[in-house]
Amino acid sequence: MKRKVSLKDIAQKVGVSTALVSYVLNGQEREKRVGEEVAIKIRAAAKELNYQPNQIAKSLKSGKTHTIGLIVADIANPFSANIARIIEDEAKQHKYNVVFGSSDENADKAWDLIKVLLNRQIDGFIIALTEHAEEQVRYLQEHHIPFVLIDRYYPDIEVSYVALDNFKAAYDGVEHLIQKGYKRIGMINYNSGLYHLQERTRAYRQALQDYNINLEADWCIEVNEDRLKEDMDRHMQELLYGEQPVEALFLASNKIAINGLKFINEKKLRVPEDVAIIGFDQTDAYDLFYCPVTHIRQPMAEIGRKAVQALLQLIDGNQARTQLNLEATLVVKSSC
Amino acid sequence: MKRKVSLKDIAQKVGVSTALVSYVLNGQEREKRVGEEVAIKIRAAAKELNYQPNQIAKSLKSGKTHTIGLIVADIANPFSANIARIIEDEAKQHKYNVVFGSSDENADKAWDLIKVLLNRQIDGFIIALTEHAEEQVRYLQEHHIPFVLIDRYYPDIEVSYVALDNFKAAYDGVEHLIQKGYKRIGMINYNSGLYHLQERTRAYRQALQDYNINLEADWCIEVNEDRLKEDMDRHMQELLYGEQPVEALFLASNKIAINGLKFINEKKLRVPEDVAIIGFDQTDAYDLFYCPVTHIRQPMAEIGRKAVQALLQLIDGNQARTQLNLEATLVVKSSC
DNA sequence: CTGAAAGCGCTTACAG
DNA sequence: CTGAAAGCGCTTACAG
Secondary structure (H helix, E strand, O other), X not given: OOOOXXXXXXXXXXXXXXXXXXXXXXXXXXXXXXXXXXXXXXHHHHXXXXXXXXXXXXXXXXXXXXXXXXXXOOOOOHHHHXXXXXXXXXXXXXXXXXXXXXXOOOHHHHHHHHHXXXXXXXXXXXXXXXXXXXXXHXXXXXXXXXXXXXXXXXXXXXXXXXXXXXXXXXHHHHHHHHHOOOOOEEXXXXXXXXXXXXXXXXXXXXXXXXXXXXXXXXXXXXXXXXXXXXXXXXXXXXXXXXXXXXXXXXXXXXXXXHHHHHXXXXXOOOOOOOOEEEEEOOOHHHHHOOOOOEEEEOOHHHHHHHHHHHHHHHHOOOOOOOEEXXXXXXXXXXXX | OOOOOOHHHHHHHHOOOHHHHHHHHOOOOOOOOOOHHHHHHHHHHHHHOOOOOOHHHHHHHHOOOOEXXXXXXXXXXXXXXXXXXXXXXXHHHOOOEEEEEEOOOOHHHXXXXXXXXXHOOOOEEEEOXXXXXXXXXXXXXXXXXXXEEEOOOOOOXXXXXXXXXXXXXXXXXXXXXXXXXXXXXXXXXXXXXXXXHXXXXXXXXXXXXXXXXXXXXXXXXXXXHHHHHHHHHHHHHHHHHOOOXXXXXXXXXXXXXXXXXXXXXXXXXXXXXXXXXXXXXXXXXHHHOOOOOEEEEOOHHHHHHHHHHHHHHHHOOOOOOOEEEEOOEEEOOOOO
């Protein structure tokens, strides 16, 4: 690679010091009162040599890299990918770049990512936490590293986050099923200690209780993400063909819903006649299913944008804590 | 943020020069023959102070950032997101990070991204080109910036790329339709100058010709990405309810296929009885459609991995050009 | 209005 | 075996 042209090259060409070049190219010619002709010459030389400032050098000096680190569960998951896109756009507006990493819901991987990205001197993080990541949160706090949590957070730790009001979102969904007249309502959620998921289950139970609807113990199912298909097939079988079959199902994530719908397809069950369905998150699959699926939609754009804005505030030294529990939208289709 | 601990801090604590600290911490104590006790003390101090090297400073010195820039059409598109994940993992194995950007198929945006990332001194690019990006390719070549194209490439420019053998992939798909006995076969592709897309159309025409099958002019449709839904609805209507309805459809991308399937759902058409379908790329929607969709699957993992490997070779100064046209897999389901 | 110089945190010939 | 020093490409007080 050709050696890049540096400030020095311009300075030499024009016959001034690098200081002047720096001032002019950074628009400080007024406050530094650089001579007008000199400024013009400098700009001309910069253009002629096609000068591109070395951000690494700037960063070393300034301590700012204008890069934010995004840690999601899996960038290949549409939820993460969609958020990433929003964050990219919002960051770009503020001249920030995004480097990303996937934790696979694994706290150790997340730790590694944080360490690596910190060494790269990123200015701050947007993180979708894994389970057992309390130590990470504490570390970031203690070292005063700006960060904003998205999607997941721990209710008892006082940090900035932009998340969903999962309780309300799930409650509204289950309530919709109830109001449609369904009584035997099951739910499938991840087996996870993550608060935002537990809130969905809590809302399900609360809604049934509030409406005095009976909840059989084996209607509230937890599946493991690392063997999702097997767990889903087994539990769908039980829920739909067991002794006490449900007539409606709340599927608490996009991947859970997709697997559930696949099962329904295979068994040629009719929705909503044989079983009503309500899903969480968005996926093309909801629209494409022969019976478009009612689902709880998260305000992705808002989550992404607000997270970036909150992070940039922190980076700028503003200590204000941002804690948002945004509202979901219940998108009613034909499945219940 | 607390001032980070630097080499100097360790040097002071131990009472040696930063040179020694650098040697030891970079595993050069043998070739530099650093005294063993000193080395031990240095490592102890580094651990005690929780020293984290500043990669920015290293980068400034070495000219390497161990970061690769990934430019895709849209990180929110599952195709891009899946590739991004593979690239992330492969890059991580080699201690590289990934910063990404979405071009939205817009050459100017792609240019901006390239410029910005170059200023950030990334070591090389993996790029899914837009149309009209010849200038970008030339620029990167002239400046000897390592890059590898994925998915798309221009056949007449001699650069490294990892792509699909789109002609063969599409040919196999159309041939499958023919062998299933379909005669009235339509195709919907993007209206685009991109070579990889044009190859798909060329293969479609060639296959029909090879089998002496008549091709009506209005069976080979091009839609515009920026008004995809409208175009799809209109053309699906014509293709299926027009004067010369088709009995099979080749939908040449995941988004095209999803829109086509939605139309079919709305019209309550039966697949494959009313119309047989073959899709391109992968999407959950193919499995979830009531009639699982036969599709042409790209070897995503291989594309991503090979692209990273090819790029790292270039970064390491190996001039060997990598040009791969990988084979797709025809995944036969029930839709044709 | 301008230049010489220090410094960001590293690495690495060079001298001893 | 070890240290002093230069340098990567910038920015910015300081002195004039």
